[in-house]
Amino acid sequence: MSKRMLTTVFAALITAAFLHLPLADAGEALPSWREGKAKQSIIDFVSQVARKGSPDFVAPEERVAVFDNDGTLWSERPIYFQLLFALDRVKALAPKHPEWKGKEPFASLLKGDVAAALAGGEKAILEIVMSTHAGMTTTAFEKIVKDWIATARHPKTGKRYTEMVFQPMLELLVFLRANGFKTFIVSGGGIEFMRPWAEAVYGIPPEQVVGSSIKTKFEMRADGPVLVRLPEVNFIDDKEGKPVGINAHIGRRPIAAFGNSDGDLQMLQWTTAGKAPRFGLLVHHTDAEREWAYDRKSHVGKLDKALDEAAVKGWTVVDMKQDWKVIYPPVN
Amino acid sequence: MSKRMLTTVFAALITAAFLHLPLADAGEALPSWREGKAKQSIIDFVSQVARKGSPDFVAPEERVAVFDNDGTLWSERPIYFQLLFALDRVKALAPKHPEWKGKEPFASLLKGDVAAALAGGEKAILEIVMSTHAGMTTTAFEKIVKDWIATARHPKTGKRYTEMVFQPMLELLVFLRANGFKTFIVSGGGIEFMRPWAEAVYGIPPEQVVGSSIKTKFEMRADGPVLVRLPEVNFIDDKEGKPVGINAHIGRRPIAAFGNSDGDLQMLQWTTAGKAPRFGLLVHHTDAEREWAYDRKSHVGKLDKALDEAAVKGWTVVDMKQDWKVIYPPVN
Numbered sequence: 001m002s003k004r005m006l007t008t009v010f011a012a013l014i015t016a017a018f019l020h021l022p023l024a025d026a027g028e029a030l031p032s033w034r035e036g037k038a039k040q041s042i043i044d045f046v047s048q049v050a051r052k053g054s055p056d057f058v059a060p061e062e063r064v065a066v067f068d069n070d071g072t073l074w075s076e077r078p079i080y081f082q083l084l085f086a087l088d089r090v091k092a093l094a095p096k097h098p099e100w101k102g103k104e105p106f107a108s109l110l111k112g113d114v115a116a117a118l119a120g121g122e123k124a125i126l127e128i129v130m131s132t133h134a135g136m137t138t139t140a141f142e143k144i145v146k147d148w149i150a151t152a153r154h155p156k157t158g159k160r161y162t163e164m165v166f167q168p169m170l171e172l173l174v175f176l177r178a179n180g181f182k183t184f185i186v187s188g189g190g191i192e193f194m195r196p197w198a199e200a201v202y203g204i205p206p207e208q209v210v211g212s213s214i215k216t217k218f219e220m221r222a223d224g225p226v227l228v229r230l231p232e233v234n235f236i237d238d239k240e241g242k243p244v245g246i247n248a249h250i251g252r253r254p255i256a257a258f259g260n261s262d263g264d265l266q267m268l269q270w271t272t273a274g275k276a277p278r279f280g281l282l283v284h285h286t287d288a289e290r291e292w293a294y295d296r297k298s299h300v301g302k303l304d305k306a307l308d309e310a311a312v313k314g315w316t317v318v319d320m321k322q323d324w325k326v327i328y329p330p331v332n
Numbered sequence: 333m334s335k336r337m338l339t340t341v342f343a344a345l346i347t348a349a350f351l352h353l354p355l356a357d358a359g360e361a362l363p364s365w366r367e368g369k370a371k372q373s374i375i376d377f378v379s380q381v382a383r384k385g386s387p388d389f390v391a392p393e394e395r396v397a398v399f400d401n402d403g404t405l406w407s408e409r410p411i412y413f414q415l416l417f418a419l420d421r422v423k424a425l426a427p428k429h430p431e432w433k434g435k436e437p438f439a440s441l442l443k444g445d446v447a448a449a450l451a452g453g454e455k456a457i458l459e460i461v462m463s464t465h466a467g468m469t470t471t472a473f474e475k476i477v478k479d480w481i482a483t484a485r486h487p488k489t490g491k492r493y494t495e496m497v498f499q500p501m502l503e504l505l506v507f508l509r510a511n512g513f514k515t516f517i518v519s520g521g522g523i524e525f526m527r528p529w530a531e532a533v534y535g536i537p538p539e540q541v542v543g544s545s546i547k548t549k550f551e552m553r554a555d556g557p558v559l560v561r562l563p564e565v566n567f568i569d570d571k572e573g574k575p576v577g578i579n580a581h582i583g584r585r586p587i588a589a590f591g592n593s594d595g596d597l598q599m600l601q602w603t604t605a606g607k608a609p610r611f612g613l614l615v616h617h618t619d620a621e622r623e624w625a626y627d628r629k630s631h632v633g634k635l636d637k638a639l640d641e642a643a644v645k646g647w648t649v650v651d652m653k654q655d656w657k658v659i660y661p662p663v664n
Contacts, residue, residue: 061537138579182539195583205393206583207514207539216579218572218598224605225598227579234580240550247470247548247559248566249581251527251538266550266557273556 029175031325032168038281038323041316042172045279049255050179056277060180064254066246066267067173069187069194069211071260071301072283073202074165075154077292079118079300081161082193083125085148087114089132097131106131126233134214134231138192141229145196159328162201166283167329169258173202181256184208186246188238188263192229210249212237238263243270255279265306272313280315282306287321361507363657364500370613370655373648374504377611381587382511388609392512396586398578398599399505401519401526401543403592403633404615405534406497407486409624411450411632413493414525415457417480419446421464429463438463458565466546466563470524473561477528491660494533498615499661501590505534513588516540518578520570520595524561542581544569570595575602587611597638604645612647614638619653 033039049058070076090100090109100106105117105124118124133141153160173183185194185204191211198204213234216227237245243266246254256279257264257271268280284303285294296304310317320327365371381390402408422432422441432438437449437456450456465473485492505515517526517536523543530536545566548559569577575598578586588611589596589603600612616635617626627635642649652659 061531064539191580191583199393207396207581209583213580216576218575218602220601225575225601227575227602243550243557243559244548248523248545249539251523251541269552269557270550270559 029178030168030171032171034323034325036323038316038318041279042175042281045256045277046176046179048277050181058255058277062252062255063176063179063181064184064250064252065176065181065256066184066186066210066250066254066258066271067169068259068261068264068267069185069189071285072166072258072264073169073185074161075291076301077294078156079114080189081154081164082189083128084155084161085145085152085193086128086132088148088152089144090128093132130214130231133190133193134229136229138216138227138229141192142196145193149197159331162197163331164328165201166324167326168324169283170202170329172258173204176256177203182208184210184246184250184254186210186237186242186257186267188212188236188241190214191237210237210245212241240266242267246270257281258283259306260285261301261303262306263301265309268306268313268315269309272315280310280313281318282310282315283318284320286319287324287327289321290327291320293321361510362500362503364503366655366657368655370648370650373611374507374613377588377609378508378511380609382513390587390609394584394587395508395511395513396516396582396584397508397513397588398516398518398542398582398586398590398603399501400591400593400596400599401517401521403617404498404590404596405501405517406493407623408633409626410488411446412521413486413496414521415460416487416493417477417484417525418460418464420480420484421476422460425464462546462563465522465525466561469558469560470548471558473524474528477525481529491663494529495663496660497533498656499658500656501615502534502661504590505536508588509535514540516542516578516582516586518542518569518574518589518599520544520568520573522546523569542569542577544573572598574599578602589613590615591638592617593633593635594638595633597641600638600645600647601641604647612642612645613650614642614647615650616652618651619656619659621653622659623652625653 030039048054048056049063067073070080074081087109090106094100094110100110105120105128108116149162154164157164176183183204185198185208187194189211191209191213194211195206195209198209199206215230215232215234217230219226219228235241235245242264246267253274254271255274255277257268258281259268260283272278272280282303285292285301287293294301295307296302307317362371380386380388381395383389399405402412406413419441422438426432426442432442437452437460440448481494486496489496508515515536517530517540519526521543523541523545526543527538527541530541531538547562547564547566549562551558551560567573567577574596578599585606586603587606587609589600590613591600592615604610604612614635617624617633619625626633627639639649
């Protein structure tokens with residue numbers, strides 16, 4: 001048997017192994033999920049689409065699952081972690097911007113008054129983001145993000161941000177991929193803020209990360225070509241933007257969508273409006289002790305309309321306090 | 333041994349099989365390529381990056397190869413096939429647009445005078461594209477493209493357009509994927525014009541197709557959510573746009589790039605400026621008998637600056653007439 005034939009045989013065997021993956025293994029695969037409706041709904045859906053012979057079997061190339069990031073794969077309190085990154089960058093860049101001392105929202109930020117800075121609303125946030133996310137090459141920005149994510153710590157927990165990812169969701173990502181799913185992030189967060197660490201933390205490669213973006217420009221410099229990040233919004237991957245982003249980057253309708261807020265509503269609508277079987281899931285933050293508890297009245301991660309629609313549409317709602325044995329991965 | 337362990341073992345074996353793929357097999361894998369510098373340069377590069385133990389070994393996840401479409405994977409004469417699609421659509425839609433009889437570029441088109449219609453330059457082309465590519469849902473457009481590609485025939489060869497793909501390039505795509513590469517299209521053509529058939533024809537799934545696009549808009553209708561195609565340019569994936577598109581969709585720098593015209597120059601510059609080993613290749617259309625012969629003076633697929641730069645940078649230039657035993661796949 002030639003090596004090429006061997007390869008083909010192995011490919012067939014590995015496919016067969018996936019297709020016949022005994023769903024009883026799901027318990028083993030999702031150890032941080034308590035037995036209950038939420039866990040069972042995941043296992044039932046995966047069984048339905050991935051088990052050979054199932055009447056609702058879905059071809060592997062169509063097994064696309066999309067995940068929001070903030071509040072779905074990692075925490076988002078007290079404010080989105082990318083905004084904490086931007087605030088740290090303002091401090092780091094302040095020596096080069098003496099004018100910031102007399103200019104909002106920077107003046108308040110540099111005095112440590114985040115609330116006053118953010119009182120300027122979207123305009124203030126946009127100014128903070130553009131002044132910290134644009135003006136450098138894509139390569140330089142990637143290094144800035146990598147350095148920050150490797151060292152910065154959360155103001156309340158003292159953990160690194162990548163230690164504040166949800167262990168049950170990490171297990172879910174692995175479980176889906178083991179059953180032939182391709183997993184994507186579809187986040188309102190910055191695409192180039194997530195890509196530098198998403199592969200190591202979530203096992204999701206850069207080409208499967210969809211997010212908000214600013215424009216970039218190709219420039220030929222003396223030492224070679226670069227892409228420069230411009231202070232101009234390119235795309236906002238939130239709310240109605242999520243199905244647009246999914247179509248632009250993935251080009252097929254997902255069969256499963258995972259979110260936690262009204263920003264994910266249209267993504268779940270778009271996903272579950274496809275021909276059955278489809279799966280929608282919302283993470284409901286109900287655990288004030290181990291994480292945070294918030295929903296309809298929250299400024300960050302507001303979950304109101306989507307929670308109502310989940311009841312009507314039969315989407316799974318994860319009760320974080322009840323359904324998850326642990327929140328974060330064990331610290332080594 | 334549990335099924336999960338078996339899966340792991342198979343995964344390891346299949347990886348090992350790829351890594352040790354004997355490069356002598358390349359001759360067998362590229363049967364439509366004549367022995368010579370072009371073919372050898374491909375085999376040498378793949379050996380260099382994919383053979384375990386090679387000092388220039390590249391991890392599989394970094395083995396990204398990008399391909400232009402028009403003129404690189406299929407023909408582009410007498411004009412880009414997508415433009416022929418647009419012209420057919422003008423004819424099909426004409427009964428609904430009586431005003432077109434008195435309005436350029438439509439009036440000339442409907443009289444069969446393509447040259448007069450295109451004399452209006454980019455503005456005329458944009459009008460033709462928007463009137464035929466926008467206004468419907470993404471789902472409806474996908475069906476229009478699929479119906480056309482299944483039935484339309486090339487004015488000169490009488491072949492279906494998907495029969496005018498280059499057999500040697502199909503073999504190259506397979507050869508690269510067998511050696512752990514992920515293959516992407518990065519084309520100036522419309523992303524939603526290519527996706528409906530790229531998977532069947534090239535083995536490239538929708539999420540690995542990058543192209544030009546118009547904007548889309550999410551709408552909730554009585555019978556469910558749709559994405560509507562708007563008559564507004566979103567992104568032009570050509571020239572300086574190609575590295576931008578690569579960064580937006582793939583998020584890492586390719587290690588190999590394949591093109592045929594000056595529209596691919598920046599893509600090859602961006603790819604080959606990365607840390608070695610990198611590979612650039614241009615298809616030079618030199619075969620007036622079996623396909624077309626054109627380069628520096630051509631309006632479609634102009635190859636001038638990139639041809640000069642290939643000599644300086646050491647990119648492979650395929651002489652279609654000399655290097656390819658066959659052009660198109662055998663017709664069944």
